Amino acid sequence: MKSPVTRSRGIAIATAAAFAVALIPVGAATAAPQLGCENRTNNTVAKMLECVDADGAMEHLEALQAIADANGGNRAAGLPGYEASVDYVVDTLEAAGWNVSIDMFDYDFIGASVLEQLTPLPAATYETGAFSGSGDGDVTADVVPVDINLTPPRASTSGCEAADFAGFPAGAIALIQRGSCNFGDKAFFAEQAGAVGVIIFNQGNTPDREGLIVADASSRTDGTPVTHGIPVVGASFAQGEALSQAGSTAHVFVPAPDPRPQRNVIAELPGKNDDNVVMAGAHLDSVQAGPGINDNGSGSASLLEIAQQMSKVKPENTVRLAWWGAEEDGLLGSAAYVAGLSQAEKDRIALYLNFDMVGSPNYIFMAYDGDESGFEAPVTVPEGSVQIEDLFESYYTSVGEPYDDAEFSGRSDYEAFILNGIPAGGLFTGAEVVKTADQQAIWGGVVDESYDQCYHAVCDTIDNINEHALDVNVDAIALAVLAYSYSTESVNGVVGKSIPGGLTLPAPAGPEGTGAGGGYDPGHAS
Incomplete structure (x- = not known):
């Protein structure tokens, strides 16, 4: 107290x-x-x-x-x-x-975005949206997971360092898991590694991190603003798991911004x-x-x-x-x-x-x-x-x-x-x-x-x-x-x-101390 x-x-x-x-x-x-x-x-x-x-x-x-x-x-x-x-x-x-x-x-208004998994069959169209700071683009390419962790408790630092993209094939779509750093870092390092698109999927480590994640990727963890030249879209944990399969290809579309x-x-x-x-x-x-x-x-x-x-x-x-x-x-x-x-x-x-x-x-x-x-x-x-x-x-x-x-x-x-x-x-x-x-x-x-x-x-x-x-x-x-x-x-x-x-x-009685914290999923956090 x-x-x-x-x-x-x-x-x-x-x-x-x-x-x-x-x-x-x-x-x-x-x-x-x-x-x-x-x-x-x-x-x-x-x-x-x-x-x-x-x-x-x-x-x-x-x-x-x-x-x-x-x-x-x-x-x-x-x-x-x-x-x-x-x-x-x-x-x-x-x-x-x-x-x-x-x-x-x-x-800049961004209209409806598209995320389609083309292979392996059956093909699927997923609910998605563009992250703030996303570039526009229409790409179809192989999907390459980047240091993801699908095994419980699914702790993830996916895409938080340039080293995570060692050996990443230029021209592929980077599949990145939520966790540890700003989304802006993940998309930045992916683009630097030659990715033509980015899919960021939810972490899946707690019930509140299962569904579709669409947030803000317009700044780095250190606060530096960043604008991406490639499309960056979101996905749920289940969608990310499906996209992580060997031989996955996808179509990603983010329309051009409308001032x-x-x-x-x-x-x-x-x-x-x-x-x-x-x-x-x-x-x-x-x-x-x-x-x-x-x-x-x-x-x-x-x-x-x-x-x-x-x-x-x-x-x-x-x-x-x-x-x-x-x-x-x-x-x-x-x-x-x-x-x-x-x-x-x-x-x-x-x-x-x-x-x-x-x-x-x-x-x-x-x-x-x-x-x-x-x-x-x-x-x-x-x-x-x-x-x-x-x-x-x-x-x-x-x-x-x-x-x-x-x-x-x-x-x-x-x-x-x-x-x-x-x-x-x-x-x-x-x-x-x-x-x-x-x-x-x-x-x-x-x-x-x-x-x-x-x-x-x-x-x-x-x-x-x-x-x-x-x-x-x-x-x-x-x-x-x-x-x-x-x-x-x-x-x-x-x-x-x-x-x-x-x-x-x-005088204040004092907080209950239940670890409530933010209680919400911030737009530009990890």
């Missing part, structure tokens, strides 16, 4: 016995209709949490579901469903009185101190396979609900909310946004809060591990991130919800912010990692099933949301955004203003 500490002016974290004077029990806001929320100024924690709830967020999720239904079943970047999602977010924010702007960024500039949505509520900006964001796009209602309609809808309920607040610090595009293609929208800021503009950002999947059906509650108590971060964690983690953990403690650490890995839209020294934090309820018996005993749900069995799938619909998890988290997000809108002193030392009505939270 973390030692009790007292944090900033306006945000007091007291002993574990002291409970929040301004909080109401989770679920109380949905017990009866709250009158006047649309007209009053929710400038205290009590008022804000009385009005913010899962019902409001669910209304936005229903709208996003309807958009997907009307646009081919998805809201993916480069397709009409995403454009309609952006329009919905803009209309909702403008109606609530926020200052809304559009941030454009370059984006389709995309939109981030940025909304501001001006504060008295415009040089101290509190940011919160969520990605708005889905994968092409489905409507993306948990991933990440849940985070997007939560911020929309908070924006509506907070619109009449006069904050001390400027509040800036963001809905990012093309996250599923490698965090492209957020990365482009931060890259486009001057150093002076970056310095104005006090902190960034990220909300990517906060209503998983078989959830566990997790906060990003800013203090690295559970997981060593692969990147330097900016000072102030620990205090953000503490705030979320104190809120969970105040409402009696156990929680765990989510690895602070830089695997969602906060990456660009922490790489530029901006303190960050956020919440997450898990994706394709399987829930353990220990976790089931703590959070309920179904053991040996993933936190979200519809992760990146057609079934990520409105029925894929756990409303209790969403209700807890939308309150936690609202509290954090409102609290920091008055004072970020605990995070960056900028003295603000005490929160009207006060805010006292207990």
